[in-house]
Every structure is written in structure tokens, then in C-alpha cells.
Amino acid sequence: MKLQRRWLVFIALLSAFSVWMALPSTNGTSLDLNFDGEAETTIEQPLGLDLVGGLRVLLQAELPAEAFTEQELRETANSVSRRINSLGLTDATVQTRGRTRILVELPGVSDPEQAIGTIQQTALLEFVDFGGLGGQAISLTGQQILTDEQNRVFQQRLATAPDEEERTRIEQLIASRNVNPNTGQPFNTVMTGAGLEAAAAVFSQQEGGWLIEFELNDEGGDVFGPYTRGAIGQPMAIVLDGQVLSAPTIQAELPTGGVITGNFTEEEANTLALQLRSGSLQIPLRVESTQQVGATLGQESVALSIQAGIIGTTVILLFMIIYYRALGVAAALALLVFISLNLTLYKLVPVTLTLPAIAGFIISIGTAVDGSILIFERIKEELRNGTPFDEALNEGFDRAWTSIRDSNLSTIIVCTILFFFGQTPGASIVSAFATTLFFGLVINLFTAVIVTKTFLSVIVNTAEGFIQQRAWTLGV
């Protein structure tokens, strides 16, 4: 059996690199890939929510998919992301899922109510025309009113309500809101929060309380300037999510900005300013699914999985060495290379490790020696048939290859299908399992054949005479 020096050098270097990568102590090391003196990536193993603990929320748009564009959904996701960041949760991830959903993951969060509340706040801010209401404007303060803008959203929800119960609920909601007493129609929205450029909470000595200063952007100014000029002396309502915060009288033309008063506490003023700054959500969202994992629960699971993996791997190593002797030693070494290559790939790709992902990896360890076994059984068969030693080794590798390729391919196909199944929100744990199992099978094609062959040739070349004279060293 010829020793392929090039492969040996390559495998030795690759193993050294991957063992170094796989070690937990490598995490946090910076890598400079193009040697320009600046680090591009930091080595890290991302861990799933079920391992670190935290909250995962799947949000569903309350409007049908036709009512908004993909761009608008992305903008909504960005708004959600800004709000979460403002809560100080910097590890959070926010992704759009399909055409109507947004997935939010908040590692380490243990108070779902507050987090979800902040995310979900639609904060639909409206400046509403209260012209001609006179004294009635004051009595509407604090009340829920119905405006054009809200009516539009309600009608869309009505049109897409899944059942009669939901329709009745929405209709009751609409009916419970005050309409314009002068016209009997919904109030006229002058401008929404989208017209704002900036907002800040400030304490006003003059007013003796907290208020919000806002600046208008160009579009906002184009609408708000002319309107306020024409309505000086008339009341105008500032409405948040349907509730009238205050109904001041317009004193002057306001083309660039103004203040919102509403007897706010400091906290309320800050929250509202934040919501206005982070933008109103373009699309109202409802919670579709929530998952929360306690932090210690995840850590225990990791420890148990690692323990199971180590015990299982040890048994396999022992089995291979006892059953296949010299051949088994080569396979056992190849298995260690297999394990470190996988762990390296998880950090480089990166693959987020979850419990099912770890299960997929551990199972792939169980199948990683399959290829070697097919080869070894073939070698033993050839030896029993009287094939010369060297030829038997080569035959074993050549003949078993089609079986190994075909049988691995069938599981690779299934893994691909599983991965796509896992793209359905609600079955996302499946893709983690499929991903690690897939990587395992692909790497296995390399380690079970080439790496095992190289290691075996080293063993054979160093102790050929010894092995040839003693059939037991090959398990024959």
C-alpha cells in the first residue's frame, strides 16, 4: 500500500487546525484571513435559545400579505429591532420569515410580558383634526376615538378575519370608539407618526411637567405646515393607538415641529418619545408563537448531551479497535479527525447549536465509521479469498466506494428535505438537526475513505512485516 505523502501532510495540517478550532478556549480569538493586519472574524460558537435560555417570539402581520410590500415588512422588522436595542438587549436577532412573519429571539430575557409588550406596541401616532369641536375637544381627552387611519386598518382586519367570532370582536372594537359628533364619521387624520424626524422627552418649567418635543421631516412639514396655518385657533388632537393624549389649541403655523403635552410622567414621556423615534410599526403585529427557556435548564441539557456524546464515542472507538484491530486504529483516528472537523465547521459557517443540532451531530458520529466498516469488511473478505495483502487493501477501498457514496447520498437527500421542512415556522428545530447531520454525512465521505486510507497506509508502512505475519492484527 503506497503512502500518499501529500495527503498525509494535508490531513496532518487540517487536523491540527481543526483541533485548535474545536477547542472551547479558541472562542473569542480574532482571525485575520487576508493578512492585512486587521481581524475580519472572531471565532465563536453560536448557541441556540434552548441552550442559553431566553425568549423566542414569532410575530404575524395583522394585515393580509397583499396589503403591504416585502419592503414594508423589512422596515417593520427594523423598527422592532430598534425598539429591542433600546431596551438594552443587544444580543437579540430579528428576522423576517416568509411574507407575513417576523421572528424575534431574545437570549437571556426572562420577562416575556415586558419584552413582547414593547415589541408589539404599534404606537400609531396621529395628529387628528378636531376642527369645529370647541369645548367638546377637552371632554374627549383620554377617550378612545376612531380615525380614518385606524378605520382603514380595522376594515382590512375585518376582511381577513378567520371566523365569525373574530369579526364580531373587531366590530365591537370599532363600535366602542368615539366618532366625530359633528359628522357621525371617523375623525380625519392629518398626519401620522411617519411625518416625524425626531422626538425627545423634555421637562418644561412653564408647563410644570414632562412633554415631548418633535421635529418634522420634509413630508411631514409639507402636510402639517399648511394644515396648522389654516386651523389657527382650532383644537387638534394628538392620538396614540386610538387614545387622545391631549387636544391643544393650535396657536401658530407649525411647519418644522412642535411639542406634545399630555400630563406625562417622566417614564411615560421617555417611552413615548422612544416609540416615536423608533418609528411607528408600519404593520400591526400579533404574537403567533412564544417559546421561553430557563437559563439553567439549557446549561444542564448541554452538559448531559456532551456526556452522552463522550460515552458513545468512547464505546465506538473501543469497538472499532477491538473488532478491526490495526484497521480499527486507523478508523478510530479518522473518527477523531471527523469530530474536530465538524466542530470547526460549526464555528466557521456558523451553525447555531441547539439540542436537536447536538443530537444530529452525535448521531452522525455513530454513522461516521459506517464507511470504514464497509471497506474493512471488504478487505477481510479479500484476504480470506487469498488475495495478496497489499492488493486486498487497495481492493477494499476501491470496491466499497460505490456503496459508501450511494448509501450516504440517500441520507443526504433526506437531510435536504428535512432542512426545507424545518423552514416552516413552528418546525424550526428540525433544520438544526438536519444541518448537523448533513455536514456529518458529507465530511464522512472524506474521513471514512481518504483519511482512514492515509492513516492505514502509515500503520501498514511502519509495521508491514509484523501485520502480515499475524492475521489477528487485522481481525481476520
Next chain:
Amino acid sequence: MFQLVQRRRWYFLGSGIFVLLGFAIMIFSTVATDANAPFRFSIDFEGGTIYELDFENTITETEIRDIFRTFGEDNIIVQQVGASDDTEWSVRSGFLEADQNGQLLDALDEAAGLNRDNSQFDSVSPTIGSEVTRAALLAIGTASLMVVIFINYSFRRIPNSLRYGVCALVAMGHDVMVMLVTMSVAGVLLGWELDALFFTSVLTVVGFSVQDSIVVFDRIRENVPKYLGEPYETIVNRSLLETVQRSLATSINTFFIIIAILLFGGPTVKQFIAILFVGLVSGTYSSIFIAVPLLVAWEKGEIPFIQGRSAAPTRTARA
């Protein structure tokens, strides 16, 4: 030579009886248990919430039920987890809106001090549930089709390649059936629920089951030209005996690792791994005792309504 393939009628009979028994259990589960279906479906498919609760103080099942009732959840499943100190509970309820859910957790916290770091919940709306169901069925269908196409392709150079695909598929169906029966029995006896991970284990077994069959088929492919003139049955039997050792050796390594996870791994993925184990054992059995013998039965025209290569039409009609 040991006559393995020749005893095929016994294997078919055994598997047939098993499948019939399985149907009986599924009917029992549908008729006589509160699952009202062959399986207990998890929230992944039906929607709802699973709470794993760890309390600082003891709490009774009645107290937990009372708290859930105030949120309109009358029909919940409450199970005690772990040791009998009344602090760890698992509750399955309907889907609650986020704010309701938050209030519920607060109420539980007030009642007996909820240890939030050691508790978890998973809440899925019915809409998501039906999407998962659809996706799962689609995945199973696609996987079966792809596997047949794949085997058909890799055996395209030998005669009757479609047969190999179909025989592997039947063996695969056998494994899926065994897993479904196990799930049904575990549902009746242990309250196990069929979830998205169950489908994962089914599809994984489908992949591995085909792997096992391919190893034998590959050897048949190699032996047919080598032993020209020998009856097909003998060639197949020879191929099976030649490969049985490596089939068992590859399976046993997978079993080692799976048993290690079952014994030493965490509780979260145990049900998944257990079902996977049952499926893999069945896969090892079915590729040796179903897929390959079936190939011979087909060749000899023993399968009703399907004509073998050497069988006369009258014989097929009689069978």
C-alpha cells in the same frame, strides 16, 4: 450455505401480523382513549402551550387547575415531573395571547414562587400548527419519491431497476409503520405526543433504511454477472450472507451512540431519540428480512397481481 432468503414467507407473515396488531392498537387509541385519534398530537400540529414549571414551594394539581381556569383554560393536562416533592409540573393548555400568558405566569409565581430560570414554555397558535402539518406531509411525500428516483438511478444499468426502488420503499414503509405503532402504544401507555421531531426521526430512518438496503443491493449488482447460471434466489441469498456482517457492524455503532444518549443524555430529546432507535432497529431488520426477500418473491412471481420475470401469466392469476 445458510438459507436466509428461502424462509421469506415467515418474515412476511411476522411483519404482517405486527402491522395488523399495530392497526388494532391505533383503533383502540382512537376509540377507547381521550386522544380520540391513533396518536396524541402535540402543540406543534394542534396549537397550544406547553409549560414546564419549577416552583419554589409545593403546589397541588387543583391549585394549578384553578389558576388556569381563571384564564378560561378548563381543559388542561397537568402532569407531575421528577421527584414527588410537588414542585415540578408540566402543563398543556390552549393557546393564550401574550399578555394573558404573562399574567398567568405572574399568577403562578404569586401562588408558589415560580423559579423562572428553571421553567420554560412553548406556545404555538393553531395557524402555525396546521402549516406544520401540511409541511410534514409534503416532506414525507417528497422524501419517498426522491428515494425511489435515487435508487432507480443508481441501479439503472441492471435489469428491473425499478424493482429495487420499490422493494426498498416497502421496507421503508415497514419501518415507518413500526415507528407509528410504537408512537401509538407510547401514546396510550406513556402519554407521548407526536411532534415535529417525530417526523424528523421518521425521515432520518427513511434515509438510513435505504442505506442498509443499498449495501445488499449493491452486492447483488456485483454478484449477478459473477455467478451467471446460478438461480437468482441463490445469488441473492449469497449476497445477503456476504453483507450481513457489515450491516450489523454499521448498525451497532449507531445503536451504541443512541443508547448513550438515551441513558446519559438530557430529557428534552429523549422521546425523539427513543423513536429514532426503534426505527433504526426496524430499518436494520427490514433491509435484511423484507427488502431483499421481497426482491426474490417478485422475481419468482409470488406476489399477487404482479408478474415476475419467470412466471407464466396463469400462475400470477392463480396467486
